[in-house]
Amino acid sequence: EAQVTQNPRYLITVTGKKLTVTCSQNMNHEYMSWYRQDPGLGLRQIYYSMNVEVTDKGDVPEGYKVSRKEKRNFPLILESPSPNQTSLYFCASSPYRGLYNEQFFGPGTRLTVL
Amino acid sequence: SQQGEEDPQALSIQEGENATMNCSYKTSINNLQWYRQNSGRGLVHLILIRSNEREKHSGRLRVTLDTSKKSSSLLITASRAADTASYFCATAPNTGNQFYFGTGTSLTVIP
Numbered sequence: 001e002a003q004v005t006q007n008p009r010y011l012i013t014v015t016g017k018k019l020t021v022t023c024s025q026n027m028n029h030e031y032m033s034w035y036r037q038d039p040g041l042g043l044r045q046i047y048y049s050m051n052v053e054v055t056d057k058g059d060v061p062e063g064y065k066v067s068r069k070e071k072r073n074f075p076l077i078l079e080s081p082s083p084n085q086t087s088l089y090f091c092a093s094s095p096y097r098g099l100y101n102e103q104f105f106g107p108g109t110r111l112t113v114l
Numbered sequence: 115s116q117q118g119e120e121d122p123q124a125l126s127i128q129e130g131e132n133a134t135m136n137c138s139y140k141t142s143i144n145n146l147q148w149y150r151q152n153s154g155r156g157l158v159h160l161i162l163i164r165s166n167e168r169e170k171h172s173g174r175l176r177v178t179l180d181t182s183k184k185s186s187s188l189l190i191t192a193s194r195a196a197d198t199a200s201y202f203c204a205t206a207p208n209t210g211n212q213f214y215f216g217t218g219t220s221l222t223v224i225p
Contacts, residue, residue, distance in 0.1 A: 003131060004156075032213075033213065034119075035215070040217065041217065042202060042215045042216055042217040042218050043157075043202065043204075043215040044214050044215070045213055045214075045215075048211060048213075049210065050186060050211060056211065058212055059212070086171070088154070088155060090157065091143055091158075095198075100145060100206065101162075102147060102159035102162055103147075103159065103161070103204075103213070104150075105149075105156035105157040106224065107156045108155065108156055110154075
């Protein structure tokens with residue numbers, strides 16, 4: 001089944017404790033992206049990747065890192081999480097020239113930073 | 115911020131009625147997309163309309179695009195309780211490689 005998977009789905013952590021949220025897609029998509037969703041703010045793009053080894057900042061990249069070593073995986077890294085990073089996070093992927101095609105979303109990761 | 119805005123923020127209608135939601139955006143676009151999100155879940159793509167198109171249909175969905183006004187509307191006809199969800203527009207600008215989502219419309223369809 002074609003899908004985008006994220007792990008973990010739920011995470012409660014403490015300030016400063018490094019964490020990684022994994023994202024994987026099995027559709028051979030070039031474009032992958034991370035979003036955070038906060039009430040009243042919609043979805044905001046954190047980072048995106050046009051292809052392997054190509055990543056770029058979105059609207060809200062501060063406090064996050066990403067890597068794209070393989071086409072299928074696009075992990076989101078929070079080196080030193082803070083409470084303002086408490087949010088619902090979504091990974092998404094799109095075929096070649098991702099902007100011109102629909103995005104496929106993962107199920108989301110709900111992160112709470114205490 | 116280039117984030118779009120949607121109107122209304124919330125909409126409540128009876129089953130069988132039509133639902134219309136609007137999206138306004140700020141920059142020139144290549145395309146505009148509409149997504150649906152059931153509570154707390156991932157987004158599902160509904161329809162994509164390109165900048166050279168003015169109207170598009172998909173089943174009970176009708177999308178219009180007015181690039182001169184930088185706005186789009188999504189019409190859901192003959193709504194069902196299962197249409198209850200949040201609806202988001204997303205724009206792909208002509209320059210750059212980012213997506214910009216609107217703030218969403220929460221639709222409640224009362225059986």
